[in-house]
Structures are given as C-alpha cells and as structure tokens.
Amino acid sequence: MRPAAKTGAEDSRATSATPDVQGPPATQENLLLRLAVEHFLFEEAAHLDNWRLDEWLALFTEDARYVVPATDLPNGDPRRDLMLIDDDARRLRGRVARLKSRYAHREYPSSRTRRLITNIRLTRVEAHEIAVEASFVVYRSRAEAIAPYVGLYRYTLVRDDNSGFRIRHRRAELELERLSDHGAVSIIL
C-alpha cells in the first residue's frame, strides 16, 4: 500500500513548484468538466459536513493519500518535512474508525462544520487524471469556539468507470500562521 506515497508527494511537488500554472483553455468541454468536478467536490463536502464518513472514505482510491502540511511549510514534502497529517489508505481508514468512535474525545460529541469551497480550477486535464485546486473555508464550531480553517485544496482525481471521480490525492494547505483557536486538526479538513 505504501508505494502510493510517491504518487502523492510527486504530484504535490509538481503543483507547488508552479503555483500559477495556467489551466487548460476555457473550452466548452473543459467548462463542463469543471462543473462535474464542482459537483463532485460539493457532494464530498456534504458527506463531511453531515459526518457520513464511510461514504466519504469510499470516494478514495486504494493508493490514495490525504495530506495536511504544517502551517509554516505549506509546500512541505511528506518524504522529508514535518506534516500535520500524511495518511495512506490504511491510516485514513484508521482515522475514520477513530472519528466514528465515542472515544475520539476531541470529536465526541461531534463538532459542527460548514465548508465553503470556491475558486475551483482545473490545473491539469489528462485522459484518466485531473488535477484540481480549490479555495476553502471550513468552519468548525464546538465548545464555545468557532474556528475557521482557511486554505487551498489540491486534488488529483481519477475518472472512474461510471463517469464519476475517485480521489487519489487530497492535500489541504492551510493559510494560517498557526492553529490558534483551532487547537488541533481533529476533523477531516
């Protein structure tokens, strides 16, 4: 399972190195594709905001990677730098199992979240794989505090057989100096 790490890290480095990469042209085909991607991301967000974590987990490929870099190193490389989260599929399943347990104390009772996802850009379109960037704000409220997680998503999506998508790589780069009111990243970002 672990070799999948390479794919994710290399993808992210490629996109980090060229942050202002010009996306594919705004052809009708690409605009329709963007709508399909938007639809997918909005459905994904709905799963997370409603704590449908098993349904969310099912969106990932078996070689998937879910990464949250440190706040002071948003372009960090999981192979050599400190990450807040660098899950392969196995640890991601463990994360979901943990969050569904009543013993994940930071999230029991569960926090309330609301995700705003916008500025969705296709940065690379290939026959089987699409690279996507999107801005996000995830509000988490619980225990007298509301904390907004602000940042940039980088996705690598693969097209599946049913004209939908699966997630191969999902990276949430926070535009925060530190986790101040947030304390932790106890939810899925």
Next chain:
Amino acid sequence: MDLSELVIEDVEGGSFRVHRSVMTSSEIFTLEQERIFNRSWLYVGHASEVPRPGDFCRRMVAGRPLFMIHGRDGKVRIFINSCLHRGALVCRQDSGNAGSFVCFYHGWSYDDCGRLVGVPDPSGYVEDFGKTGRALIEPPHVDSYRGMYFVNFGSNASSLADFLGEARELIDLTMDSVEILGGWEIIKGTAKYNIRANWKLLLENSADNYHFHTTHKTFADYNANLRRQAGLDRPRINNIDDSRGLVFRHGHVAMLTRAEGRTIANPSPLWSREAIAATIKLRDELAERYGEARGHSMADHSRFLIVFPNLAFHDTQSGFKLRQWWPLAPDMMEVSQWELVPRRESESLARYRLEGSLTFQGPGGFGTPDDIEALESCQIGFRAHELAWSDVSRGMRREARSDDELTARGFWRQWHAMIQGRAGAERVTDLPVARPPAPAQRAS
C-alpha cells in the same frame, strides 16, 4: 493570596493537593513570568536549525522576540530582535540566510555578528556614532548543551549544565544514540497550535502514564487492530511494569518506558524483515560502542523528559520531538513542536519512523487532539471555584509506578518553591516514609 498554601503536601496522610487558582489567577500568571520564566534556563533552538554561516531563525521566548544566527565567524549567537534605535524588529522572517539585517524603519543596519555597521546620514550624530562597538543586545546568559541553545534572563543564573543536572544523562543517551547515524537534525515544518488551558496542565500531561488507556483508547485500539491483522497480541504500549517515573533536581521529570517501534533501536514485530534486521543491527552496534547496559538503554527505552519549566524532550516510539509551550494568559498557551531525525537513515527505517511520528503525536495525530480536549476540559472545570483543589496524590503511599503522579509532584514542588521566590525545592521526590509493602518494581 497565601502563596505557601497553593500546594499542600501531607506525606503521612498520603495527600498532595494543588489549589486550582494557580490555573486561573492573573496574579499567579504575572508572578510566574517574574519568578519562573525570568529566572529559568529557557530553550531557544537547535544548532541544526542554523547549519551554515548566515542562517538564522526567529523565536519568541518568555514574551521576548529573539533570533538565533550563525555568524560568519562560526559562532552561533542569540540576539534580542529589536533595533537599538527605536525598537523595530530587525529580523522579520521566521528563518532564512542573511549577511546583514537592515531595520526597515530608519535603515540602521547590522552584520551577521550583530554589530551596528551602518546608520543613514551619520552627520546627524556625534562623530563615529556607528563605529563605537554598538551591537544588538544578547540575553544576559546564553549557553548550549548537546546542540540545544538556551537563554536565561535572570541576573544570577547557575550554569546550564548545573541546571540540567541529572537530566543530562537522559539527554546524552538520546544524543549519543544517533552519533553513528550522523547526529540529529531538526527537519523543516513546525506543529504550531494553541490550547485554551493553563500551561502547567500540559506539563502534567507530558510525562503521565495514568491517562494513556482512557484518553488514548482510540490510538491503543488502532494499534491493537494492526497487530490483530498481523496475528499478534495487543501491543505493550506504555506498559506499567516496563516503565518508571523519575524526578530530578530543578524540577525536571521523566518517564521511561520500554517500547517497541523505536527505529533507534527496538523494532516492532509489524515491520518488514529488512527493517527489523537493520534495527537489531543498530541496537547491537550501540551495545558494542557504549557497553551493553547503556547501549540497550538507549535503544529500548522511550524517554519522556520534561526540562523545567516548558520543554518536552520526547525520544519515543513516535520519533524524537522537542515541544515547547508558553503561557499567553492563565487560560491560554501557545505550543510549538519540532521533529528531529537522524542525518543518515536507511529508507526502510525512515518509513517506519514517519509512521510512528505521524500516528500519535501532533495536532493531526490520533493522540494529541484528545490531550488538548482533556486539558481544555479541565480548564472549563476550574471555573467552578467551589471545587478548589486538584488531587495529585496517586502513588504517594507506595513505591511509585510509572502511572503514578510522582512526576507531576516533582514539577509542582519546584514550581511551588519558585513561585514563593526560592531557588528550588528542598526535596524533589516523595518522602521515603514507612510504606505498606509494594510489589517489587521490575527493573527496566
């Protein structure tokens, strides 16, 4: 407020109580700045963060802006990050490499050794104003031990080596253990997070085995599940019989646990055969180089050391991390955590080190978020002043086990002495009074 009544120890009665006002009072918060943080050796950074001449990094230490820089003369210095002129920050990036620092406000400039080397339009000043040995200010005391730089803002500080005292042995074990791998270096990326709780709660939490199986049940279950899938029994994590608590002079405390899953060097049965073989080889090399007792102690024990007052030195199955935390208010602290890795490491061991490192500790791990929840939960509980005392007595009436509160008491005794203006506690450990017979502690 009677400071002598904040911590009450009754040895015969087996009680040790801490008054909860120490977690909520702004008077105590101010006294702590004055009597603890202004008089203790405080960690600033590690030499590996500034390896080349001109490398620098910034830190806030006891509320002061500092930066550490490797000068072109080869010396690492720590400066107060404030222009001699009017006070603006002269170093305005968290890290980088620079040959000089020009204050952006009026343009006074300093070289990499801190000397004032330029003042725009010097005709407005007395002759030779900029050439009379003016330099950025250094804290009154700066010293290093095994690559870790500390400062002390007090007027009559003892040496750093004396301050660390017996805790040096644990630091040495960790530092020596990596010599054959080229030494430790701090990697890029910092886990920075706040906890809405009093800073002393994280201290109590950082060398405490009692909370492990309740607070961290999901982590224990995750590991047990991995082992079950591999046909193994439940893991022996933080096993009480294989671990012990230690208290040292000057308020340093530690927990040692015999632990699997240490890439230096005690393998987990879940690892690949190649990684297990490499780790055993490393363990043998340590025994050969440092003698069996010391070499195996290096390899087998996770060391959860807390250097008073606010540095956790954790060389554990979750990797080697330094974690420091500062009180911002009675009910708020700011935490930073850095990760140290061997300079030379095989790919297979790097893989398992990363796995251990990411799974438990840190704000996105399976452990730390629940610690944060526990500490914040305590802080909310303290709002009810009717319940005035916290109980820290566990294990006072027996030969203390690792899941007893010996380590917390060691910290509190030092804290209590210092908050009353004394240099340190007269007695650091529990009194060896007549106790009921306890099962012999297993040597670890």
